[in-house]
Amino acid sequence: MSGVVLTPREPAGPPIDMTGVLPERLAEGGRDALAGAMPVRGRERHRLDALFTLQDGGPSGTLILRPGAAVLDGVGTGMSAGDILVEGDCGAYAGSGMSGGSLTVEGRCGAFAAAEMAGGRLRIAGDAGDFLGAPLAGGTRGMSGGSVTVAGSAGDRVGERMRRGLIAVHGRVGSLCGARMIAGTIVVGAGCGPGLGQAMRRGSILLSQALEAVPPGFVDGGMNDWLFLELMRRELTVGGAWPAGFPAVGTRARRLVGDRSVGGMGEVLILLKA
Amino acid sequence: MLTKLTGGRVYDPANGRDGAVGDLFVRDGRIVADPGPGAAPDEVHDLSGRVVMAGAIDIHSHIAGGKVNIARLLMAEEHRAAAIATEGPCGCGGAIATPSTHVTGCRYARMGYTAAFEPAMLPSNARHAHLEMADIPLIDTGGYLVLGNDDLLLELLASGAGEDAVADYVGFMLNATRSLAVKAVNPGGINAFKYNRRRLDVDEAGPFHAITPRRILTALAGAVQRLGIPHPLHLHGFNLGVPGNVEATLDSIAAVEGLRLHLTHVQFHAYGAEGDRKFSSAAARIAEEVNRRPNISVDVGQIMFGQTVTASADTMAQMGNAGLAHPKKWVMMDIECDAGCGVVPFRYRDKAFVNALQWAIGLELFLLIDDPWRVFLTTDHPNGGPFTSYPELIRLLMDRDYRLARMAGLHPDLPEHTILGSLTREYSLGEIATMTRAAPARILGLTDRGHLGPGAVADITVYTDRADRRAMFETPDLVFKDGRVIVRDGVVVALVPGRTHVVEPAYDPAIEAWMARRFDERMGQRLTHFRIAEDEIRGGNGLIRHACQPSGF
Numbered sequence: 132m133s134g135v136v137l138t139p140r141e142p143a144g145p146p147i148d149m150t151g152v153l154p155e156r157l158a159e160g161g162r163d164a165l166a167g168a169m170p171v172r173g174r175e176r177h178r179l180d181a182l183f184t185l186q187d188g189g190p191s192g193t194l195i196l197r198p199g200a201a202v203l204d205g206v207g208t209g210m211s212a213g214d215i216l217v218e219g220d221c222g223a224y225a226g227s228g229m230s231g232g233s234l235t236v237e238g239r240c241g242a243f244a245a246a247e248m249a250g251g252r253l254r255i256a257g258d259a260g261d262f263l264g265a266p267l268a269g270g271t272r273g274m275s276g277g278s279v280t281v282a283g284s285a286g287d288r289v290g291e292r293m294r295r296g297l298i299a300v301h302g303r304v305g306s307l308c309g310a311r312m313i314a315g316t317i318v319v320g321a322g323c324g325p326g327l328g329q330a331m332r333r334g335s336i337l338l339s340q341a342l343e344a345v346p347p348g349f350v351d352g353g354m355n356d357w358l359f360l361e362l363m364r365r366e367l368t369v370g371g372a373w374p375a376g377f378p379a380v381g382t383r384a385r386r387l388v389g390d391r392s393v394g395g396m397g398e399v400l401i402l403l404k405a
Numbered sequence: 406m407l408t409k410l411t412g413g414r415v416y417d418p419a420n421g422r423d424g425a426v427g428d429l430f431v432r433d434g435r436i437v438a439d440p441g442p443g444a445a446p447d448e449v450h451d452l453s454g455r456v457v458m459a460g461a462i463d464i465h466s467h468i469a470g471g472k473v474n475i476a477r478l479l480m481a482e483e484h485r486a487a488a489i490a491t492e493g494p495c496g497c498g499g500a501i502a503t504p505s506t507h508v509t510g511c512r513y514a515r516m517g518y519t520a521a522f523e524p525a526m527l528p529s530n531a532r533h534a535h536l537e538m539a540d541i542p543l544i545d546t547g548g549y550l551v552l553g554n555d556d557l558l559l560e561l562l563a564s565g566a567g568e569d570a571v572a573d574y575v576g577f578m579l580n581a582t583r584s585l586a587v588k589a590v591n592p593g594g595i596n597a598f599k600y601n602r603r604r605l606d607v608d609e610a611g612p613f614h615a616i617t618p619r620r621i622l623t624a625l626a627g628a629v630q631r632l633g634i635p636h637p638l639h640l641h642g643f644n645l646g647v648p649g650n651v652e653a654t655l656d657s658i659a660a661v662e663g664l665r666l667h668l669t670h671v672q673f674h675a676y677g678a679e680g681d682r683k684f685s686s687a688a689a690r691i692a693e694e695v696n697r698r699p700n701i702s703v704d705v706g707q708i709m710f711g712q713t714v715t716a717s718a719d720t721m722a723q724m725g726n727a728g729l730a731h732p733k734k735w736v737m738m739d740i741e742c743d744a745g746c747g748v749v750p751f752r753y754r755d756k757a758f759v760n761a762l763q764w765a766i767g768l769e770l771f772l773l774i775d776d777p778w779r780v781f782l783t784t785d786h787p788n789g790g791p792f793t794s795y796p797e798l799i800r801l802l803m804d805r806d807y808r809l810a811r812m813a814g815l816h817p818d819l820p821e822h823t824i825l826g827s828l829t830r831e832y833s834l835g836e837i838a839t840m841t842r843a844a845p846a847r848i849l850g851l852t853d854r855g856h857l858g859p860g861a862v863a864d865i866t867v868y869t870d871r872a873d874r875r876a877m878f879e880t881p882d883l884v885f886k887d888g889r890v891i892v893r894d895g896v897v898v899a900l901v902p903g904r905t906h907v908v909e910p911a912y913d914p915a916i917e918a919w920m921a922r923r924f925d926e927r928m929g930q931r932l933t934h935f936r937i938a939e940d941e942i943r944g945g946n947g948l949i950r951h952a953c954q955p956s957g958f
Contacts, residue, residue, distance in 0.1 A: 174496075267481075267482065267485065268481035268482070268484075268485070269479070269480055269481030269482030269483065269484070269485065270481075270482055271732060271733065271734060
């Protein structure tokens, strides 16, 4: 049995909330069950097969979305197993609340990608919006597991209130990256906006470029050799999460500790070229 | 157009009808007398066997304004979890404890309510509250102005101003903010909180102005009386939620010395500090006092178990509650030092002793206060529970067996601490009609609402008489607003705008010169901007003015 390719019947229009259109549904009930999902388009619910054409294609059990110019929100929201491949861009909430499986986006993602994610794997080939791996509105806990790789840049509040897991952004991140972070790892390939690690308690933020200044609330922990960086590099390189601009060898890094204004012991590690 | 509602059992306590079968006639949105056999109705509704009441009126429900909006933002997850897609004429929206304006109107209407009043409108925030209220469809609204912690009033009192000056000030404020009544929230206490005080007793002089809460309370109750505002001073009392606060509540009743006073969410103010847990029910003491004094009315503020959010102007009390927040997040804020604002999410748990006793205290109050004209059905939405829990509350009041069964599932120590099990009273349909229709209309001065006599606005609710009172009051068969069917079988079928009820008491405008100076010195806006123009509310087509003259019980 092959996978299913979903193509919107209308090339554009109101955003479609894809919550509930998941590979688990395909695995459990087959194509008919998938076709009976009821996504919301604009303000109205419709059957999936009224909004999309369903064709066979791709590996077994995989959902392949070809959004074209349509805006698809909530792709992979709540996903726990299986694979989704998006051959284009996603709207907001891609992979939010995801607990397993793999979501690959060949284009860009909107806000709240991987928000409150608990497990699984999200790969974004383009840019991601604000609140990557952050809590959903009203929530008090961000990402608690899984891994996110963004080949492009990401917006503000990446990894806000993050508790566990990995976020690797190969490009830039906006302001307040890792704000109120409790634990977990954020890798930033190409610089970050103001408010880095604000009110963070634990967790690690890895950079390879010097900051203009030590962020407020952080103290300089000096240069050190950190053997674990070698292990981390190997691990992340295999998963494609190690940014190309990061040093390929060496374990020296400058360590900033904070945010001391909230008694935090988180760390910002600035990797040095060997 | 003439509409005839025929054969229903009419519960209209204001006109002495208690379930007798009768016909109602509606012409042009109002109830008219029987036009005689010659008249041919354009529309006839056969209501044989059904129960007919006026549209219900919620006297105290936080539905609009700054703190409600803050609560919506704080509880964003609620809007996500309980989102509603478009359904007939009702647009989308969501949430339970913090519903959007649109959902608020639709849910009230679906329960047979045709009016609900926002009981805590801060002067500086009145414009926002009115804009939100105008956005609530299907029901009439209005706001009670929060005074008693505003610096201008305290300064006025500290300067020894006479009763006339206080009344002029209150009169101006009511007119300027387009309010229906005056509310005092922990008078003096919120102001004291800003000087870092965490408690202020009735006879304790507050900081800076050195005014006692008793003085503020009597001044405001007196001003309300002098201005002839229909609704008595609406008092959110002292030490909300603190064991032993019954003494302060009884002090408040004594302090007004016979002036009319409405004690709101009195359940939260009816706590003793006796017993091994230092927390006990004082409902019997309050009820005895209320039964004895016809100048006192109360609404209960019943708590209902489950997740909700508490939103109050009482920063002093809310700061104390912040540690109990569930989920763990809260907001305190203030604008213009008018009063305060605290929003704390809360989950009432039926297995928790304190919550179970609060629940029992509320029901004791309902059952021990004899006169349904002076006790009102509220949960202080959303503070004790969302207004959508009213049908469940009605069932608890009307069905003793259900009440006892529900009680048996609560904290095991509860029966030792409450007399609820021994109370045999069951509310009748007539009494429910009184406490949810006739009495709220009368105490707010809404002379043409809450009853079904000729001349009344045709806000009518029709129920099927079911043994399960919750099911009965949850889904009325028909709801009319201004004579038009807005709900059929629990589904909203037409969207109509509500109106805004206000009072415009006369006052001496000489006070405005002094106020204008004070506004220039201290406030973020000028007095002229503070005043809300008529056309700012519902496009100038929404005000209903109620006459100001003292109204008896």
